[in-house]
Amino acid sequence: MKWARYGGCIPAILEALERVSDLDEAFKAWEVRISKKEMTIILKEQEVWQRALEIFEWFKRKGCYEMNVIHYNVMIRVLGRARRWVELETLIDEMEKNGIEFVNSTFGTLIDVYNKGGTREKAMHWLDVMKKRDIEPDEVTMGIVVQMYKTARQFEKAETFF
Template sequence: MHAICSMKWTSYGGCIPAILGALDSVKDLDEALKPWADKLSNKERSIILKEQSSWERALEIFEWFKRKQCYELNVIHYNIMFRILGKAHKWGYVERLWNEMSFRGIEPINSTYGTLIDVYGKGGMKQQALCWLGKLNKQGVEPDEVTMGIIVQLYKKAGEFRKAEEFFKKWSLNGSLRHDGSETSGAVGSDSHLSSYTYNTLIDTYGKAGQVREASDTFELML
């Protein structure tokens, strides 16, 4: 495992492999990060957090960054921690960091909500995931395509296929009309530009709902 991690770290280039190696072998953070003190960029801090194999170590490093006055933590760093802590089902820490973001005046973005909806949904906490969707709607934040795919997937896993379709129609720019103004039979307009992941999610959702025509139409649009 260490050899695999070392090979992956090398692909980052720069000082990242040395930093990750030091963090892996030296427990004391002041000692491990001493050669790079006060020099870590936002991107380097993001990589350091993402590459931690345990949520405890990631949280320890995150708190260390906060204690250092020279380091600014932005919404991307919080997003990374939401994913790490959510995957570990550490919901109390997730809530704490959410409140901390608000206290620090760090505004969530669409990917923040998408991450929270995703980890709560995958953690089997559907109602809580939908609460985050409610907060997204309340803030007037429009979900990006990745977030839309996550929400459709959440409804699909819960067997709520009609809600998945209704949600996509609501947020898809071209979900109800074609260029000529005629209604589409499915949830995706003829001029939509979606990733294969979103198309596959929609096709699977229509298929499991028994909506064969809509699944077929979406497949044709994907092609």
């Protein structure tokens, strides 16, 4: 089984999600006892952005799951890699509306997906928002920003930022 490394109920859940399209049916055996960590793994393991979004929405709809910044960050990455900008913007609006605080990894992920998606202006926007909120970039975010400048051949900006 390709998910055996996770142990616990994760392999069985992921297998059920591959076999069964109806989420109520797929999650039936585990519905009320999926942990936040398991939710994160389930979302990360989805190969198709539509399925990940469908599962994310299902978790929210059920009401017994608390969606946290990590779950939103996973979905930002999923939607960004798929270049689903409208869905990504909707997700960002939802985070702000629901008071989910953006953390370092949120900004790093936004900067990374927009930059890799060819919309460097949006990546720069999120760097500006991060600065305005007085959030110091961690090592990972710092690396993402430096790489963005290097890719744009703006070596002085990369050095200044670093």
